[in-house]
Amino acid sequence: MKVGILAGGLGSRLSEETVSKPKPMVEVGSKPIIWHIMMHYAHYGHKDFVIALGYKGEYIKKYMTDYCSLSSDLTVDLRSNTVERHAESSLDWRIDLIDTGLNTQTGGRIKRLAPYLGKDGTFLLTWGDGVSTIDLDDLVRFHKRHGKLATVSAVRPPARFGKLDIQGDQVVAFEEKPQLGEGWINGAFFVLEPGIFDYIDNDMTHFEREPLERLAADGQLMAYRHEGFWQCMDTVRDRVRLEELWDSGNAPWKIWD
Template sequence: MKTVILCGGLGTRLSEETQLKPKPMVEIGGQPMLWHIMKIYERHGFNDFTLALGYKGGVIKDYLLNYHARLSDLTVHLKTGRVDYSNPTAEDWQVSLIDTGTNSMTGGRLLRLKSHLQSTGTFMLTYGDGVSDVDLTALLAFHRGHGKLATVTAVRPSARFGGLHIGGGRVLDFKEKPQSGEGWINGGFFVFEPGVFDYLADDATVLEQAPLETLAAEGQLMAYEHPGYWQCMDTVRDRDALQSAWDSGHAPWIKQVN
């Protein structure tokens, strides 16, 4: 099963870091946030990734193109240019890196992946700036059990993200970034059926607005309620909190990557 990670945003609220790199490449514990997210999925057996690139996507390409070499012993034949690799420690991942436009919105990025995804069936999707100890195996089982087009992982941090009104496991209403209120919010870690592409119009489509709002209104968006750990990286404060958690040796998402 393919896992999409949205990696193309500008990350303006973390400009101290993102002037030089895309937000998924901001490091926590010496590893890019992107690596942490992929390790969470790997722990549950998902190792086929599609990265929706945009702003400074070349940085991510360079990182992955050189990943195997950085984690291997090398013998370089200078005359021929041949390189022999030995003792590699790289993960067994397949990663597709697809340019989805510098200015595309979240739904637009997903729409640009339609030809890559529509024939593969159910797929997973998350943002390139958040980690969690969500049980992805249970999430997928929940999605397959209800038979709807979409599942969003609902989490309970501060109410500055997309608010969810849930009843009987079904998303009754979806509102992006409410100004006030408490309760479940959009934590990413989605599961989608290919039918979701019918709700996406163009590059300007914001996934968290009309598409998810319409899916909710039609009873096609379900919520997997995750009361455990979830943390995004929107600001320097968020980055520092994640780093502190890592430094403690007890970062909640680490148990997913042992």
């Protein structure tokens, strides 16, 4: 099953990092966030990726084409102008890197990927800026059972600040940035059928607006509830939190060996 990743947005709320690189290339633990996302999918056997490029897409192209060299020991012989790799990449991924335009919106980017994603039936889709502990096998089973066109992961948003449990004037418990216990939001881990392309009009279509609204109105959108860890990387604060979790050695989303 193919995996589409939207990696073309401007990332304006993370402008301190994205002035020189696209958001999916912002690093957590010395690896771009898009690498963490792809490792999650690959852990469940989904290794055929289609990445929608836009803003500074050349950075992602260069990273993917240079990956073997960047992750291997090398001997560079300047006399013979040769490079010898001492270990090949252990990753058996296939990656299509598709330029979907600088100003194209999310729906438009998805539609431009239709020739790569839709011809083989059911496909997976996510944004290039969020990590989670979603069980992708269970997500796909849920989608197959209901038989609708689209499944969206529903997640509990993390609180932006620590939660205080106060009795009187005394703090009796403190939880740093917990997942909120009420409300659900779009976690952006989708399972989709090719029929969803008919709900996208053009490059200026926001997938989160008209297409999802129409799918819901037509009874074709189902929610997979995920109670576990989920975190997008919208701001520098988000990136710092992910970095701290990674450095602690207990990053919840690192489920691969």
